[in-house]
Amino acid sequence: MSVPRTASSLDSSNDEYSIRWYDERDREAFLNLYNLAFSGCTPEWFAWKYEQLPYADFVPIIVAEKDGEIGGFRPVLPLPIQVGNETVMALQLIDLMVHPDHRRQGLMTKMYEWMRDECWDDYAATFTYANEPSRRGMMKMNDERWTHHDLGQFDKYERIHNFTAFTTDEHPPALQFGAKVANPVSTLKLRVQDMLKLTDNDIVVTRHDSVRTDILLEIHERVHTDQPHVRRDAEFYNWRFAEPDTEFVMYSASRNGVREAAIVVGFDQTVDGPTTANLTEILPLAGGFELGAAFSCLLSRITSEVDFVDHISATGNVIPHRILAAHGFARWNSYPLSKFVEASSFLVCPLGGLDHSQPGIEAALVNPPGWNMSYCERLFG
Template identity: 30%
Template sequence: MSQFAAERETYAYRPYEAGDAEGFLDLYRSVWGRERTTEWFRWRFEENPYTEAVPMVVAERDGELVGAEPCLAMRVSGGGTGALALQPADWIVHPDHRRRGVFSGMTESLLDRYADRAALFFNFPSEALVPGVEKFGWTVGPGPVDHYRVHDPGALLGEEGRGGRLGRLAAPFARGYARARTRLARTDPEVSVERRETVPAELLADLDAGVPGSVHVVHDEAFYRWRFANPAWATTTYLARRGGETVAAAVAVRETVGGVARTNLLAVAPRDGSADAAALRALVAAVVTDAADDDAVRVAGDAIPARVLRSFGFVAGDAFPLSTAARRCRLAVRTPDGRRLDGCDPTDFGAWSLSMADRDVA
């Protein structure tokens, strides 16, 4: 037996149990350096409406939790009724136990336990994780492109080094440019925007009939009620109205991570292209106006046309200069036996339609 295999056998892999939350949060803090609360854990994993038990595998050694592979449960559809999908998120292994087969042991256990319960697995791995997921049968391809409206380049590039110094010098120009683009962007006076600090799940679900002919996450009432209940977020719903009728909506959240204040536009409804450009422009104008003091605004997915975003000063993350700093988003998909979803092939990356709310942002 190799030393690698011998070390791997010293770990125990099992499903999540109710008493594991504290150990998970301690491990999360030690690996990611970010404080998370029990309320956050309860929202993210225990209150998910699509599964009764928390879909998570943990690794133990000598009674100590040293690794975890949790999943977010969602419903996905190719235009039909939808099926359960699991999105691995927050994969963590304590630094003292890396390169000992823990990742492989947890992944094997996760697939053994949940592969028959989900129509597919999909997630957004970092470049470092890509070889690991490919080893276990994930197909990896391009993910959705993020668009950024940058107000403070220095905050995004960091305080140290030449990039940080240049970013700080460029900040006044970036904010001035963003303000000018907002003033120049045309909006329809017949479209008004109502802001709410709550998420009207029923209204949003009625607006959103999915994206026929594509693989997408189902945004039903349960999704809206759960996904935006994150206690770490300040959430605003924007409703575009024409003639007293709500014709489009967007949900944005504000958070500060690592000293960077950012507004993320997580969801837009409808997603099927039926919303007129005037309503979408009014929504974007409201979001960027409210986020004027933030360091950046981020939008993902294709519910808002790129030409509308460009008119408000957004730049695609895969275009220069952001391509030199922004992390490239990759989509990874694993389906049992090449299974199709309502006639769609989930490993055809061009068939996916994804919003930022469908990703493991937390």
């Protein structure tokens, strides 16, 4: 499914800023500003994320320009959202960047309002993940339409091996000292939990050094969920796991020759930050309680093989809380994790492309806690 660039995508002047879609001449400015704001944007990564995206036949980046200077960029990702048996197109807001010389000019609002007007009829909703300052800004722009949900209640869990990796010299001395104290205590607790981990001799866990799309689709198609989620198919997986400079390892769990569950682990290293193993994809998206033994065996294998990173991170509402807790994962807002992990929210805003004749789909989309999201989508930005 591809949503084309519309004929109305011409320059739009707003308070001397021209708001428009990205053009090839903007590439160098985008790479420079991205590396200034976030770091890690190579030409190969840019091509994968924005040019090879299978759901748009143009580069979906909004540009704010004034007198020939780039003021900011607002990339958006068109993604197919499946609700029950229906699929609608939605826009994920990611990677907002405003150049330091153009801040406090309302560019976040200008680019969002232009995107909303430009894409109103083509998309059912827009959604984003936001820290607290961004959440407040988004709610102010369209507070009568945005709905949001605290990701602390959206089941984000961390298994931290090294608390000191989350602190720098800029943190208060008390927090730095607390991280050093927490490390040996946490290490002992994790060792005890790993010794007591649940096992099931009927389940065989297999490690795959590359992502097996066929296995993922086999598991996904067996267990249906009506909750909103990015549509899983070969097109999505082949693009998603082609991310440059990112290593993915996959684990599948089988019982009597039938694959019951799978987890894809992605490894990440931020600049001067902790090394991370993300449970990027967890399948099936439904049936977690019935498949508790399979997920437990998968986590046992993963935590034993991926103990060299500073932390393992999981999100979504697939694996039951009690199983995550049994394997050393704690909710982000529990002590002491809340001292090291930033809060964030999941926000959804309906657009004009939403078919109001299907109230069930509309109700599901505007209910953020009901979305079934994983790091497959969240790590886009």
